Every structure is written in structure tokens, then in C-alpha cells.
Amino acid sequence: WRERGSASATRQESDSNGQTHTRVVKKGVKDFNFGRTLGEGSYSTVLAATDRQNLKEYAIKVLDKRHIIKEKKVKYVNIERDTLNRLTEHPGVVRLYYTFQDERSLYFVLDLASGGELLGVLKKMGSFDVECTRFYGAEILDSVAYMHSRGVIHRDLKPENVLLDREMHVKITDFGTAKILPDPQKRAVGGDGSSGDPMDGAETDRAVSFVGTAEYVSPELLRDKNACKASDLWAFGCIIYQLLAGRPPFKAANEYLTFQKILALDYTFPDGFPEVARDLVERLLVLDPTSRLPVEHIRNHRFFEGVQWGKALWRQKAPRLK
Numbered sequence: 001w002r003e004r005g006s007a008s009a010t011r012q013e014s015d016s017n018g019q020t021h022t023r024v025v026k027k028g029v030k031d032f033n034f035g036r037t038l039g040e041g042s043y044s045t046v047l048a049a050t051d052r053q054n055l056k057e058y059a060i061k062v063l064d065k066r067h068i069i070k071e072k073k074v075k076y077v078n079i080e081r082d083t084l085n086r087l088t089e090h091p092g093v094v095r096l097y098y099t100f101q102d103e104r105s106l107y108f109v110l111d112l113a114s115g116g117e118l119l120g121v122l123k124k125m126g127s128f129d130v131e132c133t134r135f136y137g138a139e140i141l142d143s144v145a146y147m148h149s150r151g152v153i154h155r156d157l158k159p160e161n162v163l164l165d166r167e168m169h170v171k172i173t174d175f176g177t178a179k180i181l182p183d184p185q186k187r188a189v190g191g192d193g194s195s196g197d198p199m200d201g202a203e204t205d206r207a208v209s210f211v212g213t214a215e216y217v218s219p220e221l222l223r224d225k226n227a228c229k230a231s232d233l234w235a236f237g238c239i240i241y242q243l244l245a246g247r248p249p250f251k252a253a254n255e256y257l258t259f260q261k262i263l264a265l266d267y268t269f270p271d272g273f274p275e276v277a278r279d280l281v282e283r284l285l286v287l288d289p290t291s292r293l294p295v296e297h298i299r300n301h302r303f304f305e306g307v308q309w310g311k312a313l314w315r316q317k318a319p320r321l322k
């Protein structure tokens with residue numbers, strides 16, 4: 001399994017002539033103290049870990065090689081690693097520092113988000129007010145816009161995958177089901193490396209083997225197996241609704257009934273749902289992905305009036321959750 005990621009440690013060594021050389025040393029399991037389990041997947045476990053040399057804390061995703069091969073998931077593991085290697089320059093995305101392996105497992109050394117899941121905080125609060133929804137909505141949107149600009153569709157955006165760091169800023173995770181778009185430079189597109197086309201990434205000719213989490217799945221994925229950038233914006237609309245209402249817009253007794261509600265756009269706003277947010281959600285929860293509000297128009301929507309986008313957003317103090 002070819003490894004990627006920057007060298008993780010260096011050591012100064014002198015040779016017989018007294019010459020000092022810098023040796024690149026790959027870290028390994030013995031360099032970490034492993035702590036609590038943060039999450040479990042069908043072929044991976046995520047553990048909190050501390051680097052014994054510099055005491056830095058990480059989340060280390062341990063993937064069982066035998067299980068990956070048996071479950072035919074090698075492609076997904078490579079997609080996840082390649083996706084994470086593309087998304088290294090944004091504060092809102094969990095960063096992959098480096099990987100290493102041993103006989104049995106692969107190890108992804110990742111940012112630790114010690115604040116847990118946004119969903120956990122939402123459950124404690126019941127629902128967020130407009131100010132908190134605006135802040136967390138802005139950080140999620142900024143992170144999704146960055147992913148899309150790097151040719152990545154998340155495809156399973158949901159409050160469980162929106163983590164919080166120590167300062168309660170957003171860290172989006174779980175790219176195991178992400179989709180990497182063909183390099184737009186190879187197609188006639190605009191200069192910023194992103195086609196800007198909401199249908200970018202639509203899989204029209206190949207069967208899509210993955211469907212996200214029922215409550216946040218887009219109608220196009222259910223109807224035509226099309227996963228495109230606009231599918232992440234549908235999930236974003238569901239998240240904005242859920243932060244303010246305390247529940248997702250489409251939820252039924254089982255997955256099949258939830259899918260029927262999505263395809264029929266069968267949802268209502270609770271009394272007291274803020275008008276300005278309602279207008280934004282109504283422009284995102286649109287059945288036709290090409291008619292959904294694109295990222296730049298979302299940023300300029302009056303719901304986000306006063307938000308300082310870019311670095312300033314990530315430098316400000318997260319609002320006290322009340």
C-alpha cells in the first residue's frame with residue numbers, strides 16, 4: 001500500500017567522519033500512547049492518541065488490512081487517503097498529517113477534534129438560535145466551498161460528521177465516501193480550478209454504489225443516482241433547517257418513507273422558524289439540483305448578512321452556545 005504524507009520526524013545523526021546528517025524517521029505505533037475510541041467503522045477504528053515525543057494529540061484512524069481486502073474496500077481507502085491529501089489547506093477540514101503501516105493495519109494520523117460532534121451539542125441545546133446557526137452554517141459552507149474548489153464532493157454531510165475543535169470551530173470529517181471529480185483542467189472550465197457547475201460530478205453513466213445517510217440524501221441521488229456538488233448543498237440546507245428546528249426536515253418511521261418525503265419535497269417549517277432562514281432553506285431544498293442556490297449566492301444571502309468570510313471567520317471566537 002503506497003504511503004503518502006509528509007515525513008513525520010527527523011533525527012540528527014553523525015557519521016564516522018563526524019559529519020552530521022538529518023535522517024527522516026517515519027513514526028510508528030510505538031511513538032504514540034493510544035487513548036479512548038472516538039469512532040468505529042466496519043473496517044476501521046478511530047482512537048485518540050498522544051505523540052510520546054512532542055505530546056501533541058491526534059486522532060489516529062486504524063484500518064484493518066485483512067478486512068479491507070476481504071470487504072473489497074481497497075478502492076475506498078485509497079479514495080479517502082487521496083481526498084484527505086487534497087484537502088490540507090483549510091481550517092474547517094480534518095487534516096491528514098501522515099500515514100504509516102505495520103503488518104496488520106494502516107494508520108492515518110489526523111487532527112483531533114476534541115469538541116466532539118455538532119450533533120451532540122445540538123441535542124444538548126435542543127436547537128440553536130439564529131446567531132449560532134449563522135456562525136456554524138458559515139463555517140460549514142466555507143469548508144464545503146473549499147472541498148468543491150479542490151474537486152471533492154463529500155456526499156455524506158450531516159451533523160455527525162461536523163466535528164468541533166477545542167475552540168468550538170468546525171472540523172468536517174469522514175471522507176470515506178467522498179467523490180473526487182476528474183481534474184477540471186482537463187476539461188474546458190473557468191480558471192479557479194472549479195467548473196462552478198452545480199451538476200459537476202454528476203454520475204450519469206456509472207451505477208453509484210453509495211447512498212448517504214437517509215435524512216440528508218439528495219433527491220437526485222435517490223432518483224437518478226446522480227451525486228454532484230449541489231448534493232452537498234442539499235445536505236447543507238437540511239443542516240441549517242435542523243440547527244434551527246432541532247430536527248431534520250425529512251424524517252419518517254423508516255428509510256423508505258424518509259426517501260418518499262424527500263422525493264415529494266414533503267416538509268414543513270415549525271411555527272417560529274425565522275423568516276430569513278426559511279427563505280434560504282427554501283432555495284436549497286429544491287428538487288432540481290441545477291436550480292439550487294450556488295455557494296456564492298448562499299454567501300450573499302441575507303441570512304449570512306454581517307458574516308466576515310475567509311480567514312476572519314476562523315479567527316473570531318465561536319459564539320457561546322445558548
Ligand SMILES: NC(=O)c1nn(CC2CCNCC2)c2c1CCc1cnc(N=C3C=CCC=C3)nc1-2
Pocket residue numbers: 038039040041046059061094110111112113114115116117160161163173174175176
Ligand atoms: N471516520 C473518520 O475518519 C473519523 N471518525 N471520527 C469519529 C466519528 C464519530 C462519529 N461521528 C463522526 C466522527 C473521527 C474521524 C476523523 C478524525 C477525528 C478527529 N476527532 C474526532 N473526535 C471526536 C471527539 C469526540 C466524539 C467523536 C469524535 N473524531 C474523528
